[in-house]
Amino acid sequence: MTTLTEEENKSLKSYKVCVIGCGGLGGYIIEMLGRIGIGHITAVDADVFDETNLNRQILSDTTLIGCSKAKSAFERMKKVNPDVVLKPLNIRFEAENGEDILKGHDVVVDALDNAISKKLLSDLCFKLNIPFVHGAIGGWYGQVSTIFPGDKTLDILYKDPEVSGIEKKLGNPPFTPALVASLEVTEVIKILIKRGDLLRNKVLYVNLLNMDFDIIEFKE
Amino acid sequence: MKVEVRLFATFREGREKKYFFELSENSKVSDIIDILKIKKEEIGILLVNGRDADVKRVLKDSDVAAIFPPVGGG
DSSP states (O other), X not given: OOSSOHHHHHHGGXXXXXXXXXXXXXXXXXXXXXXXXXXXXXXXXXXXXXXXXXXXXXXXXXXXXTSBHHHHHHHXXXXXXTTSEEEEEOSOOOTTTHHHHHTTOSEEEEOOSSHHHHHHHHHHHHHHTOOEEEEEEETTEEEEEEEOTTOOHHHHHTSSTTSOOTHXXXXXXXXXXXXXXXXXXXXXXXXXXXXXXXXXTEEEEEETTXXXXXXXXOOO | OEEEXXXXXXXXXXXXXXEXXXXXXXOBHHHXXXXXXXXXXXXXXXXXXXXXXXXXXXXXXXXEEEEEXXXXXX
């Protein structure tokens, strides 16, 4: 495989990535980060699986209803890539514990399911000087952006985080989280290997109903 | 003056993805959303020429407005 150089490939095991959320986006993100060989993954989620997750959450299955999502990520990774050190945190990401959860990581990945928490993540990553990859889904639609400390992206994307997202009405089919998760992982790898073009100060907006993929740049 | 409006995601339902409006001078974004029957509370992201804007923003000839609903799921 020459998509990554040998050096880049070997370097991946030295990195620490924190994934906030082990649900629709998080499950796929964790799976891919593990398979490509990220050395340390912290997987954060306070929830347990329920039946409504089965349509899209890759870590879920019918035998895991009621089980912790973060712990399921740990068990899954033991089989997918035992070389990965996966730290499951069965806690809710909040202002009181956020810094402690995030510190020490090279990149953070947004797999949260609400705008208020996503804004909190953005603020804390800025404070800790850690780049993060944002992703969000709703129905046929999704968005991805990469945010370095100081970028104002999430202030634009969530001017009023209290406003209810379209996902509340549309729900989430399985294909949207899988696609947006893939895009987020791509950004993570490019941040780490310092190669390729990032979605920084831009948002990639995905519309799977009409097959429109738009990159919208934010001007200064 | 002529203004381009780009709609995204659920705002496209029952509407086009792009509109060109002929508007009088000093028209605002709020005039456009009224024409399109989009409520201010439904808007997640509003950009004019790639910059964050408010619905009260007065538009100029050749401005491009982009309107997105809020998407926050994971």
